Amino acid sequence: MNNLILTWKNLIHRPLSLLLNVLLFALGVGLISLLIQVNTQLKEQFDRNQADINMVVGAKGSPLQMILSSMYHIDNPTGNINIGEAKPFLNPQHPYLKTSIPLSLGDSYQKYRIIGTTPEFVELYSAEISEGRLWEQAFDVVIGMAVAESSDLKIGSEFNSSHGFNDDEGMEHEHHTQFKVVGILEPSGSVIDQLILTSPNTIWAVHEHDHATDTISNILDNQELMKYEDKDITTILIQFKNAKSVPALNMPRAINENTDLLAANPVYEINRLYAMVGVGAETLRYLAFILIAVSAFSVFISLYNSLKDRKYELAVMRVLGGGRGRLFSMIILEGLLIALLGTLLGLVLAHVGMFFVAKGMEGAYRYSFTGSRFFIEEAYLVLGAMIIGILAALIPAIMAARTEIHSTLNH
Amino acid sequence: MPVFTEQRCYDRIKMIKASNISFAYNESTRFDFPDIECPPKASCLIIGKSGVGKTTLLHILGGVLKPDQGSVLIGDADLSKLDGTKLDKYRGKNIGIVFQKPHFISSLNILENLLLTQNLAGVRMSKSDILMVLKSLEIEDRAYSKPSKLSQGELQRASVARAVMNQPKLILADEPTSALDDESCEQVLHLLQNTAREMGAALVIVTHDGRLKELIDHQIVLS
Structure with missing residues (x-):
């Protein structure tokens, strides 16, 4: 015992109070x-998809929308730009630019x-061919x-694309030539997947x-692209x-002020x-801290109340040889055990929950989330929860340790 | 003859010897207690009306309360020389107390309560020892019941079991019979006396129950 x-x-012995x-x-x-x-996973995702891109140039509109559509492939593009106008930024000879990669968006499959784009796009995300070729x-x-x-x-599959980004059969292009899969990329953990x-x-x-464009020889670099x-x-x-x-620092502002292009x-x-x-995240965090504070308070109240019911038991334990330290540690252990059970249950719920949320998030953020990863912050969370317990x-533990046998049993 | 010798031997050792004890709650409530001696295997009755300090004396004898003056010797140990955890452990191991109201840990069954009794006293836990004691008190079938499921009489027996569990030198009982009818009263007294005798412990009963006067010769009256 x-x-x-x-x-x-x-x-x-007090199951409802324990459950609560x-x-x-x-x-x-x-x-x-x-x-x-x-x-953490969202931040990792944003960081990985950033791929050291310093600037995005596109059509006038919302800069955030342009970034989201061109780098994270969520949200719609702001529009198209004319190659003639964008030519300076496609030029490999540009003195300040290391890489410039054109993107044409607008179609989807499923x-x-x-x-x-050009094959340089694959290099940008450090992706590699797993099967087939570029x-x-x-x-x-x-x-x-x-x-x-x-x-x-x-590899070898052929398909028609849909106009826009919704999987809508009515929007399918009826083109005489179909897309043909020639290569599959290794998983990179970034949006390119x-x-x-x-x-x-x-x-x-x-x-x-x-069909005028059918005669164009396939464009694989900026030099070629700049011809059109x-x-x-x-x-x-x-x-x-x-x-x-x-x-470099001045370039976005210069583009926005002097051209019809948008730079961000x-x-x-x-x-x-x-x-x-x-x-929003901050609000949720505060809510979580309030919840933890309330649960700490609830543990306190439960133990405090149970001490009133148990005062004879505690006095008897003292009579039977239980020292003050023993009673103190018993009550501390009760708080700790509640915190431990709550923390374990919380972590299980959160990770199982994440597993289910992950599927929905994948569609929205173009990124696979997982519930099976544990983060170092969660170790601190466990430690913090134990301390709160x-x-x-x-x-209550101090009160239990102070139990006076004589005065408790003598009335 | 050997039995006689043994008896005489016990007679010379006073299992409990309390002398010159006084205790004051405040200036107006002060108790001066008569000296108390009780040899092993013997019983001693302390009687008095309510408010004469019976429970106070019992707690002093049990090492629960420190007297303002005087000394309590149990065997050859002087309680006034023990303090804190040492006193707690000594009490747990050597003094068994039967309270007027039997308080048990309500979340534990009787067996677990008695295991805790051994554990708190620092005695090796032994289920078989406990079951043996419960058997001798005829409540072994209640070993796995929670205290709330036991009748008052059964609880009183369990309480006796707890008091004798660690084979104490001294068994103290506070009004053990006041809630019982005549038959049970005598039964519980014999139970206590028999157990004390078996263990070689001294039995001190504090009571206002007049019925016990006729059953125990050695009496100390508090006034």
């Missing part, structure tokens, strides 16, 4: 764990976006691993039904040679986004 068994028996306390603790801890999981001819496509896994596409890649002229061919000044692309992803240099800094825009949605039990 050691303290642990005694504590456990004491707790389950454990549930309250689990809610607080679970909510924080869920926030940690979502925030829920996956088709991107007209696109060489018009209508060749390379698909990300997530596309390969969840759609019916494999969820994309279908092809050349820019393939996108033009799908949209222009006079009257054609459109959606955005250009740009890496500077030196992102900290004065010309992804880091700045994403930080703005964090600041906006961060308020002990603190909640501290005053």
Whole structure:
């Protein structure tokens, strides 16, 4: 009959009170764990998809929308830009630009976006071919691993695209040439896993039904692309040679003021986004802390009340040789055990919950979330919860240790 | 003859010897208690009306309450020389107390309560020892019942079991019979006396129950 068994028996002797306390603790801890999981994975995702891109150039509109559509492939593009106008930023000879990658958006297959771009795009995300090869001819496509896994596409598959980003059969292009899968990429953990890649002229061919573009030789680099000044692309992803240099820092503002193009800094825009949605996350975090504070208070009240019922029991334990330390540690252990059970339940709920939420989030964020990852912050959470359990039990434990046998039993 | 020798031997050792004890709650409530001696295997009755300090004396003898003056010797141990955890452990191991109202840990069954009794006293836990004691008190069938399921009489027996569990040198009983009818009263007294005799312990009963006067010769009256 050691303290642990005694504590456990004491707790389950009041099952409803135990249940309430454990549930309250689990809610607080679970909510924080869920926030940690979502925030960390989302941040990792945003960081990975940033791919060291310093600037995005596209059509006038919302800079955040342009960043979301061109880098994270959520939200719609702001529109198209004329290659003639964007030519300076496509030029490999540009003194300040290290990389510039054109993107043509607008089509999708099932829920996956088709991107007209150059093979440099694959390098940008450090992706590698897992099967097949990169696109060489018009209508060749390379698909990300997530596309390969969840759609019916494999090497050699042919398909028609849909206009727009909704999987809508009415919007399917009836083109005489179909897309043909020639390669599948290794999973990279970034957004490229969820994309279908092809050349820019393939996108033009799908949209222009006079077949004039059919004769264009397949475009695989910027030099080639720059020849078609009257054609459109959606955005250009740009890496500077030196992102900290004065010309690089001034370039977005110069573009926005002097041209009809829109230039945006992804880091700045994403930080703005964090600041906006961060308020919601912050509110949830406060809510979680309030829940934990309430559960600590509830543990305190339960133990405090149970001491009143148990004052004779405690006095008898003292008579039987139980020292003050023994009674103190027994009550502390009760608080600790409630906190431990609540924390474990909370973590299980949060991770199982994350597992179910993950599926829905994948569609919205173009990223696979998982409930099976544990983060270091959760270890701190467990530690913090234990400390709160002990603190909640501290005053009742001191009261228990102060039990005076004579005065308790003598009335 | 050997029995006689043994008896005489016990007679010379006073299992409990309390002398010159006084205790004051405040200036107006002060108790001066008569000296008390009781040899092993013997019983001693302390009687008095309510308010004469019976429970106070019992708690002093049991090492629960420190007297303002005087000394309590149990065997050759002086309670006034023990303190804190040492006193707690000594009490748990050597003094068994039967309270007027039997208080048990309500979340534990009788067996677990008695295991806890051994554990708190620092005695090796033994289920078989407990079941043996419960058997001798004829409540072994209640070993796995929670205290709330036991009748008053059964609880009183369990209480006796707890008091004798660790084979104490001294068994103290506070009004053990006041809630019982005549038959049970005598039964519980014999139970206590028999157990004390078996263990070689001294039995001190504090009571206002007049019925016990006729059953125990050695009496100390508090006034």
